[in-house]
Amino acid sequence: MYEIDLSTQKQTLLKQQEVPGGFDSANYVSERHWATAPDGTRVPISLVRHKSFAVSPQSPLLLYGYGSYGMSTDPYFSISALPLLDRGVIYAIAHIRGGQELGRHWYDSGKLLQKTNTFTDFIACADHLVAIGYTSHDRLVIRGGSAGGLLLGAVLNLRPDVCKAACLSVPFVDALNTMLDDTLPLTVGEYEEWGNPNEKQYYDHILSYSPYDNIQAKDYPNVLVLTGFHDTNVSYWEPAKWVAKLREHKTDNNLLLLKTNMVAGHSGASGRYDAIRETAYEYAFMLAILGLNS
Secondary structure (H helix, E strand, C coil): CEEECCCCCCEEECCCCCCCCCCCHHHEEEEEEEEECCCCCEEEEEEEEECCCCCCCCCCEEEECCCCCCCCCCCCCCHHHHHHHCCCCEEEEECCECECCCCHHHHHCCCHHHCHHHHHHHHHHHHHHHHCCCCCHHHEEEEEECHHHHHHHHHHHHCHHHCCEEEEECCCCCHHHHHHCCCCCCHHHHHHHHCCCCCHHHHHHHHHHCCHHHCCCCCCCEEEEEEECCCCCCCCHHHHHHHHHHHHHCCCCCCEEEEEECCCECCECCCHHHHHHHHHHHHHHHHHHHCCCC
16 A cells, blocks of 8 residues: 655555565566457456566466456455465466456456357467467466356366366356256346346357356366355355266366365355365365476
């Protein structure tokens, strides 16, 4: 937090978050990149990395995405990213359509009958980072939760070769069946985001990308799914049935793990240390897949 003298533009630091463990912000660099979507739209990517690790196609990279409800994923400082950055993992955010980073039109072009733009934008971001030599598909992990879990589920069906591993938290993966059940507390309000599947055009469109309905007999990457038994936003049976169907149809021998927290809701474990342990579990999966767990 800074105080700025508007007449002289002088900045005075008033408060800065304390970071234990010898943190030095000069060791890290933030970058902005632009990917090109299939329809020619330029999609921004925010990226942070540790300066001491050279960038190469062998660099491990974690790509995060959400892209729904007009919620912008702003790049902000996060202590929880440091254990990855300090191991040489590049952390990137794909500012895909469905969010509102570039204005209202960015949201409108990633919802309802244009929802698939969200998925192809994310794939374009992953491919771009590979193309510029920041990573390779077999060194890439993708991550998302809730509607971001729907994003990842759709991406895995479209391009299962896009990554080495995927981490889905409380994922909305049974979109069509959930949107057809108006007895669920959130369904009717969600018509504004996904459309009302009782109307044929929306039924057909949701069916075209719903992760559960589009699982095929083919190779998928390593997958970790985290959910909460008391989740009232995305019921625990959605990821459970998605994992069961994926386990039945996939043709690979990669890991497919489902971890259900029996005392958690949509926001994951409550309590400071339980939340840290949950993040550590997810990171342990990523680092093990990337060969960085030693």
